[in-house]
Amino acid sequence: MQNTAGWRGVIDRYRDQLPVSDATPVVTLLEGNTPLVRVPDFVKAIAGEFDLYLKYEGVNPTCSFKDRGMTLAVSKAKERGAQVVVCASTGNTSAAAAAYAARAGMQCVVLIPEGNIALGKLAQSLMYGAQTLQIQGNFDQALDIVRGLGETKGVEVVNSINPVRIEGQKTAAFEVCDALGDAPDFHFLPVGNAGNITAYWKGYQQYEEAAKSDTLPRMMGFQAAGAAPIVGGDPVTNPETVASAIRIGNPASWQGAKAAVQFSGGKIDKVTDEQIVSAYKQLASSEGVFVEPASAAALAGIIKVSAAGGIDEGSIVVATMTGHGLKDPDSAVTYANSEAKVVPVDLEAVKTAMGL
Ligand SMILES: *Cc1c(COP(=O)(O)O)cnc(C)c1O
Numbered sequence: 001m002q003n004t005a006g007w008r009g010v011i012d013r014y015r016d017q018l019p020v021s022d023a024t025p026v027v028t029l030l031e032g033n034t035p036l037v038r039v040p041d042f043v044k045a046i047a048g049e050f051d052l053y054l055k056y057e058g059v060n061p062t063c064s065f066k067d068r069g070m071t072l073a074v075s076k077a078k079e080r081g082a083q084v085v086v087c088a089s090t091g092n093t094s095a096a097a098a099a100y101a102a103r104a105g106m107q108c109v110v111l112i113p114e115g116n117i118a119l120g121k122l123a124q125s126l127m128y129g130a131q132t133l134q135i136q137g138n139f140d141q142a143l144d145i146v147r148g149l150g151e152t153k154g155v156e157v158v159n160s161i162n163p164v165r166i167e168g169q170k171t172a173a174f175e176v177c178d179a180l181g182d183a184p185d186f187h188f189l190p191v192g193n194a195g196n197i198t199a200y201w202k203g204y205q206q207y208e209e210a211a212k213s214d215t216l217p218r219m220m221g222f223q224a225a226g227a228a229p230i231v232g233g234d235p236v237t238n239p240e241t242v243a244s245a246i247r248i249g250n251p252a253s254w255q256g257a258k259a260a261v262q263f264s265g266g267k268i269d270k271v272t273d274e275q276i277v278s279a280y281k282q283l284a285s286s287e288g289v290f291v292e293p294a295s296a297a298a299l300a301g302i303i304k305v306s307a308a309g310g311i312d313e314g315s316i317v318v319a320t321m322t323g324h325g326l327k328d329p330d331s332a333v334t335y336a337n338s339e340a341k342v343v344p345v346d347l348e349a350v351k352t353a354m355g356l
Pocket of ligand 1: 064065066092093160190191192193194195196197245246292294295322323324
């Protein structure tokens with residue numbers, strides 16, 4: 001975890017921009033303050049002539065950006081006296097909800113699509129002690145059920161339909177501006193339920209209004225081709241993609257995403273699973289940055305836009321790497337195209353294997 005001395009989490013750092021008061025009990029695992037990693041070799045390899053920085057959210061406490069929204073959502077739930085937090089999840093929201101609920105001493109119930117979340121995320125929810133229910137359906141169906149649970153007394157929904165999630169997540173845009181001295185020219189990110197693109201845009205706008213930055217980035221959102229409702233203009237009934245975190249057919253923040261790209265002069269587009277997997281492997285092997293497949297959708301988007309001449313020379317580009325690669329070990333082992341060879345306990349045999 002990347003936490004410098006004195007860092008006390010995103011609520012503490014950006015308190016004046018968040019809906020909290022002295023009466024709010026702050027539930028934090030010291031999320032945020034994530035690195036902005038410059039990746040010149042990746043840019044060179046795709047023949048780009050711009051500066052690319054990755055906002056590496058995989059080093060948050062539960063290894064995805066969801067922690068930023070969850071510190072606020074669970075703190076507010078506790079302030080309101082809720083006993084139980086619930087969410088539907090493709091995996092990372094449930095991991096974050098389970099961890100922050102444990103930290104707060106609250107119960108947590110998570111609804112996940114049966115057999116369809118990455119192994120690391122399932123392990124997290126179980127270890128943090130959440131009641132983990134596999135719904136015999138997809139994420140969108142699980143979210144419909146959670147909306148219904150929200151009307152129950154003492155139960156707080158911590159999906160991004162809860163507006164404080166977006167408030168917490170916008171702190172990533174503040175950190176980008178604080179690190180670069182201004183907003184970038186472009187901001188790329190993967191789009192699933194579309195909460196994060198909505199949150200970043202809100203953050204960039206607020207920083208500009210507060211004169212803490214001078215410009216606004218073009219917001220560039222990427223969906224997977226098999227789960228691209230916003231690109232196609234209609235909900236997708238059976239979304240399919242290797243990038244399970246963005247396997248969503250009817251995004252809750254659809255309008256927020258539309259507004260972000262429209263007002264910023266950006267766009268929402270799609271990339272294929274082949275493009276996602278290729279970017280996923282290329283980043284890890286060329287820069288040592290291991291992300292989960294959904295994060296690689298943003299990189300595949302950069303490759304696509306750059307190849308079409310859409311990123312001017314000298315541009316400052318930021319892409320959010322939403323989750324850590326270890327979240328989804330099965331995808332890594334499947335797509336690495338490499339195996340761990342078995343060798344006898346013998347110096348010569350090892351040398352032979354090394355080609356010496
Ligand atoms: C949640 C998530 C996304 C999608 O973010 P939305 O806010 O749902 O658009 C992308 N990548 C990862 C790793 C996620 O956990």
